[in-house]
Structure formats: C-alpha cells, structure tokens
Amino acid sequence: MDVSLTRNFCIIAHVDHGKTTLSDRLLEHTRTVEMRVMTDQHLDAMDLEKERGITIKSHPVTMNYPSKSGTIYKLNLMDTPGHVDFSYEVSRSLAACEGALLLIDAAQGVEAQTVANYHLAAAQDLKIIPVINKIDLPSANLELCMKQLEDILTIPAEEAILASGKSGIGIEDILEAVVERIPPPRWSEYPQTRALVFDSLYDTYRGVITYARVFSGALKAGEQMLMMSSNQRSEIKEVGVFTPKMTKVASLGAGDVGYIVSTIKDPSEIKVGDTLTQHIKPAQEMLPGYKEVRPMVFCGLYPLESNDYEKLKAALGRLRLNDAAFVYQSESSVALGFGFRCGFLGLLHMEIIQERIRREHDVEIISTYPSVVYRVKVVGEAEEREVDNPINLPDPGTIDYISEPTIKAAIHIPNRCTGDILSLVMEKRGTVDHTDTLDDTRIMLTCVLPLNEILVDFNDRLKSITSGYGSMDYELGEYREADLVKMDILVNSDPVDAFASIVHREKAEGKGRQLCEKLADIIPPQMFKVAIQAAIGGKIIARDNVKEMRKDVTAKCYGGDISRKRKLLDKQKEGKKKMKMIGKVNIPPDAFIQVLKN
C-alpha cells in the first residue's frame, strides 16, 4: 500500500475528557469492529480498565477509512491514558505518530494534562487537531473552550472540531481532518528498515511480543531482525496488526503499527524505545528513542507466601515488559522476608501494578509503606546517599542533612478557590512561584511542593475544594533540604520495618496519629488486644488499638455438626493465611493502599 495513504495519530487529553469513548465511534464509523461485538470503551481491554473506567495502557488499532474524496486510507490510532501517572504511556505513543487529536471536555475546558499533553505532542512536532468534545452536555461552554484554546494553547479557534463521542457528533469531520491535516508517515524514505519499539507484552504461549511502529522498510516472518541498542539478533516468527485484537499479516511496511512475535524468550532482552532493523541490511542510525523515566515513589512488594518469591520475580519481569515506567530490584525485610523494592510514577501506578500482579500473575503480595527517594548526607562522607527505603536511613546522629525531592506543579483552578488552594499548598509545605491568569475565571498557580506531601491526598483535596474544576500537572523538580525524621510503627510494642516512613518533624505527630488510627481500623477485629503505636527515635507520639473481636461462636454445635464445624474452622484458618502475620497480628495484604486511600 502507498505510504502516502497512511495516517498515524493518537488521542490525547486530560483524564476523563472522553478519549476512549470517542475512539469507540471511530471504530464504529470505520467498521473496524462489528456492531454485534462492540462494547463501551472498547479499547479499554484490560479488566482493570473496565472496572475503574480509566485507561491505563495506550491501545493501538488499525482502521480503514474511505474518505469523502473516495480514497481509502489506513489509519493507525492510539488511544492514550489521561491520568498523570501514565503520562509515560502518552509520550511513547506520540513518538509513533505524526498527529494527535487533542480533546477538550466542553464542560470542563482546558485542564492541567490538556496543557501538559499538548506540550508533549508539540515537542515531537506532531500536527495537533483540537477537538472540543462532549458538546452534548447541557453544561458545555463552547465559547470558553475556544477562548482557552487561543489564550492558553495558542491554537487558532477555527481549527477546533466540535464533537461528542457519546452522541456521535463530528465523527466524520474528525476522520476527514485526520487525512487532510496530518502528514503521511515521516522518514519512510530511509534506505534501511527501521521500527520503533513502543511497547511489549509477555504472552504465556508465544513469549515476548514486541509492539512497533515501522518507519521504513519492512518486517516479515522468517527474517532475522536486529535490536540496535544491544545488537541482538532474533528470528521473526509472526507479524500482525491490531484490529484491535492481534491479527496476523504477511508483513509490516513503512507507516504500519503492529506486533512482532520472535524468538526472543527473556523479557529483559526487549527495551522499549529501541530501534529494530533487518539483520542482513542493518540501518546505521537509530530512531530517536525515549528518555528514561525516573520513578518517583517506591515501596517494597513481598510475596505473602515466601515460596512464591520466584513466581513474583517472574511476574515483575513480565509486567516490566508491559510497563516501561516500572522498575524493581530485590530487597529483604525483617517482617516480610525476601521481596522487591519497586519504583512507580505515582500512587495510582503503584496500585495498578499491585492489582495486576494479583490478577494476571496470581501471586498474593503485601506492600510496605511507600516512600520517595531522599538524599542523605552523612558527616564525613563525600557523596550524598540515596535512600528510598526508610529502614536504610542512617543513624540520625551521623546525618549532616537530608534533602527531599520536590515537584514543580502547574495547578489550574477557578479564581474563587484561590484562597483555599493557597492554604492547601502551605499546609503541604509548598510555595507558590507565580500566578498566571488563564482567562476571566481561571488561574494557574506554579508551585514547588515536596513530592511526599502530594502523594497521598493532594489531588483529592484539590478536586473537592474546586468541586472537580481544579487540576494539576507536575514534573520532578529539585531536591530541597528539610527537617525529616524516621517514624516507626510498633505493633504490640515491636517496631515493624515494613511500616516505617520518613516524615517532616512538624507533621510527625499528626501523621502518626492518622496512620495508627487507619491501621487500627483496617486490621480486622482481633481476638487479642493489639496496640498500634507511632514512635520517633523511641518516643511514642501516637497510639491506637485494633478493634477487639466481640463475637465469633456457633450457636448449635452437636454431634452431627462436628464435621461441618471442622470444615468451617479450616476455612477460617485458610482465610487468615491470606494475610501476613506481623507482631502476632494478621495484616491484610493491601493494608497500605487502603491506608492511603480516603
């Protein structure tokens, strides 16, 4: 097929602005998916995505579109996630495209990730098609959206297409704009084969599956391919495209987006951002890859059953293949045994990975309290140490200073909420660098905040103060010195390493109280008295008691009930095995995720 008849584009937007729903309409209009098998948010194929109604992974799909001019185009679409924790997914998709549909929820207007994703796309030189979506909503404010487009994003308002993914308005206009405005695949003239690896997946039957965008040349089954960063060779066993399910094709040519099954067995051999080329006629220059992401939040993940260690290790390897933003290395804990220190882009990312380990890999795990990466200067040492696990914090007496990561946040809010948001920023130990007016009703605060302060409830508080109209985008900023201490959590007077955290001295008491209270609440009622305490350097700063079990007794228990009763008790015992014994107390595996949630 003629490369000039291919268009590669992605859909980007702030979270929930309707990307996946709009994709549904595109799939329908192009008859890519038959009506009888069509489902809502069709591209959100993972169970977790369906359950939570959010997109977690970018999803590619190839469509054929007969345009108004009569020419049939091949469209490669990628639906991307909107949540800030998954922005790395977005940047990887952008690199495989020439254009982007930038959606704006007509009722919400431009929000923080609208701006952030716009900049990401612009930086990649993509052609941007603004779409004002959800215009079916009674609260839609088209005028305001148009104005914001011009004022905040400097996009001429007349470029905007009005659409509704729900009622199917503007779908044809969007498809026409895609073929008209987005340029054909770039770099297709390059003399050798080059394909960008933008994602990968582990399949139990077929092993490692690589997702790639071919820029030039072709990839076919039976040929030898070369991964340019490692110079590793492997044989292609199958190539195919996404319809959106994987569908085998004869070959992938310039402009195509598809998958490659090869003889690669080990997940660690594939690197997202790598360039694939032909072994017999290799390219000389690699395609621009991706910048490595730095995880922001770390926690320990441990198998609930210690003999599941190897299984967990395999699971992490496979997940890492499907999630380039996730990192891990082995560690051990007194309370939890052998496990892994894992890094994530945020708390949602952390929660999703934990869920995926449980569901897709069937390993029960328990996680420690999350932490950011601190830099600690010990007296007499030349270099700062990096500490991402509170138990590795050196003896306070030897510490010269500790500095913590900050973020630079762009917070979009309605004017009327300014006062409340400023006090929230203060409460979280942040400072406001400057304030910009976005339009008559909205302003943007540029703030510096300690990363560990925004992890837990910052976003929820922002949403509730602004009744859902506030949004935030952030990037990692500089390190800043702070008065930080290690807070231990004691269960029946024994400190539990997995529960330790690093907190600001002034906030320790409040945090300690909150943590004790929540843990006491989350741990199921116990037969024995269990005290939960928070302590700093041996000094107790807060305490609470786990609820005592009040009644657990079978009323009728006669000769005929004995077998049944034994089964019941056995079941209770099994139930307890699903929890981890710490300080003689059974802790539910997701205790910390629950603690962190409101």
Add this chain to the structure above:
Amino acid sequence: MHVPFCATTCDFCAFYQTKPSADGIRRYLDAMKAEAALVSWTRAPGTVFWGGGTPGLLSPSALRELGSLVNALAPAGVEEWTVEMAPASVTEARLEALKEIGVTRISMGVQSFRPELLDALGRQHTREQVFRAYERVKEAGFKSVNLDLMFALPGQAEDEWLADIDQAVALAPDHISTYCLTFEEDTKLWVKLSKGQVKLDPEHEARLYAATWARLEEHGYGQYEVSNFARPGHACVHNVNTWRMREWVGLGPSAASQHGGWRGGNPADLERWQAEVARGERMTEDRVRLTPALLLEDAVIFGLRINAGIDLAELARRFPARGLADLRGALDRLVAEGLAEQQSAGAGRVRLTGRGRLLADAIGSELMGLIDAEPADAR
C-alpha cells in the same frame, strides 16, 4: 436417631427434613431397623437422642415401633432418652407412647413467645399451643423437660428477648437452650439476608449473649455450654458425651456417627440413605479415620465450649498424641489475654472466660493444626 419428617419448613432451618407420607414413614422405620443391624455394637447405648426433623410427628404406633428398636439394643434401659417435639404435635396419645417406651426427656422447640416473631420464623405453632403442650408434657411426668428458644431474631429488641426468657423461666422447665439465630445457606432466611432484608449485627448479638447468660444464671439455670443451661443435675448427658469426644452411633438420613474408629455421616436424603442401607453401607459422607490427634484436637475445641472446660492432662491420657507444646503455648496465651482461665494453678484444667466463650470459633481455628497429626506409637 434422625427422624427426617416435618409438616412445613421453618425459615431458618438447614436440617435435613422432608414431608411425611404413610409409605415414606413405613419405609423409614424398616430402614432404621436395617441400619441398626449393620452396626457392630460393642455395648448397649447409654443415652438416646431422637432429633429431626420432628420426631414428635410420628404416630403413637410408629413411636412405639421405633422405641422397640432402642429397647432391643438396650434391654437394661438407658440413662437418658430425649425426644424433640414441636408444640403443635404434642398430644396425650403420643406422650403416653413415649412414656411407655422409656423416654426420659422432652425437648420442645418453642423458639419465641411472641406471635409476630413466630410468624417471621415460619413456625407452625401459636403461643397458646406452647402453653398447652407444655402443660401436657409436665402432666405426663418426664424426668427432664427442655425448652428451645431463639434470639437475635430480625426485629427483636433486647427487652423483648429478655421477656421471652422470663416467660420460659415462668414455666419452670429443667433445661433451657438459647440459640442465637444463625443464617444457614439454603434457608429462606439466608435468602432474605443476601437480599439485604435483614442485617447481621455481631455487636448486638454479643450483647444479647451476655444478657442471656446473666438472666438465666439469676434464675438458677447454670450455663454448661455456649447455648445450654440447666438446673443442677439436668444437663443433657448425651450432648456432653459428644463434646467430650466419646462414641455415638447415628441412625437415619443425615445422622452422624463417631464409632468403631471412624467418623462419618449418612446421606442427607431419605432415598439415598435407604439405598445405602440396602447395600449394607452407612457413614459414607465426610468419612474420616479417627486418630488420637484428631480426637484430642476436637476434644479441646469442642470441650472449650463447655463451661467446665478441659483437662489437658486427662485428654492427653485418653488420646495419646504427641507434640502438645504448641497447643499448651496457645492455651497459655489465651489465659494471658484473659480469654481463658486456669482453674487451679499448675493443673491442666482450662476453661474459657465469658469473653472467650463468645469467641469460641475464633479460638477453635487458632488451636487447630497445632498437634502433630501423626498418631502416637501403639507401643
């Protein structure tokens, strides 16, 4: 002996029972005789318990026929012979038959004295029927009479429950059983629970338990097990024997046995049970070989439900299992945490405290699996 017939099904009932028919009862009686003949009796039974279902639903002649089976097995008579009766089926003719065959104890399923609660449970008797039935039973002159009551019924307030207890006490029975309503799967009540029409409230149940124990104690009914109270000398010997892990032979559909080195139950189905008996089989379900370790563990778990508690040293003699250190440690912890008490210093007697008794299941599962499963050497 399980008599599986009930006129209607109560909403909370998970027992095996079925509608009676003349032919069904006839075949049941024949199969009971046949099953009794399958048992290798090593001695005559010491106590008898007829439960159900509703044994009291059988005709006087059927009762006599079933009774003669017992009397053939225990020609010298038994220490205690209980028959469960529903108030609506208590007639003079039936009582006369029961007296005649040698029954010593009547257990009557009252459940509640409040008409609206009886209704809600789907019970087929009225408050007045209870009084009339009780009077007849008293007149017939059995050695012991028990009344069954239920609490934590949907919509039942604490004072209403205490009034039920007082009402029962006013009749001066020898024994009272009080059962916290349990939601058993496959009952109408369970359906209501899963539809959210009724709610579970363990705190409320715990309060009712405590109030019950105090009130009955006040009236001179000593608690001897989680749900059982008696005047001195009237504890149910048959049930105490099962909790102490002695032996019993169960006859009839769904009846369970612990006898001859095995534990097991009969099928909970009249037809399947009859077919098995016809093939010469019994105790085919949940069949396990009894080992000293299993019996010791169960004697601890079920023995702790009894107020008198357990004597670990004595149990260890009766069931010579190895590796009791963990079990001892766990019991010590219960004592240290105030869930159990050591009856006299140093001795092996342990009993649960009131708080512990309310947690008997949790404690049971905590104590499970601590003994080495291997049977001890037979020297």
